[in-house]
Amino acid sequence: MIQTSRDGPIATIALARPEARNALPIAAWEAIAAAAREIGDARAVILRSDVPGIFSAGADIREFEQLQADPGLRIRFREAMRAGIEAVAALPMPVIAAIDGGCFGAAVALVLAADIRVAGNGAEFATTPARLGIGYPQQDVARLRAQVGRGVAATMLFTGDWVKADEAKAIRLVEIRAKNAGDTALAIARTVAANAPQAVRQLKRALGGPAVDLDQAFDDAFGGPEFAEGLAAFGRRRKPVY
Secondary structure, three states: OEEEEEEOOEEEEEEOOHHHOOOEOHHHHHHHHHHHHOOOOOOEEEEEEOOOOEEEOOEOHHHHHHHHHOHHHHHHHHHHHHHHHHHHHOOOOOEEEEEOOEEEOHHHHHHHOOOEEEEOOOOEEEOOHHHHOOOOOHHHHHHHHHHHOHHHHHHHHHHOOOEEHHHHHHOOOOOEEOOOHHHHHHHHHHHHHOOOHHHHHHHHHHHOOOOOOOHHHHHHHOOOHHHHHHHHHHHOOOOOOO
């Protein structure tokens, strides 16, 4: 359902549920959270699908009838989805989402938890809760609004219309438009992994916003081994080795 792998400094979290177009039941959201907790000391993470033609159909609608009948299960569903998405968002190293197929409903919220989104030729997106008669968690609405702006977020949420890859790039739902999202995401991950890992993590924390106090970490970096290696490599006109 959720596969994890490691290739040197690069970790991968892959959605692998071909029989359901990668629809994510409660157990899958819990597995995503567990996978994120087990990433360890990776320098970059790729979030992708192992199923051709689809990133994810979103939350598993086959569980929705149970949610209709069981108020307690609704809470478990909401909390499991929140745990999976926030575990990805909380990873200290950069996360690159490779979207080479359809990405719908709650799967849009999942890729918004990444740091960089790459859309391949087959990528398309839709936030469809209004068509089902439900809402979208407030944290995910906030991320969507921060990513594309209030007006575009409102259009996506109120209409549920499909957004193709080129339009997704134009509205800034994704940062990179590529022929093959997986190959491009891997190239980005390799570039990130070659840089100073603690410096990259500090930069990710700083991107979290001004509420994060990193002044001391910034000062301390000048006395650390990564800066010593970077400065020595610059002076000798060689590539640094971290």
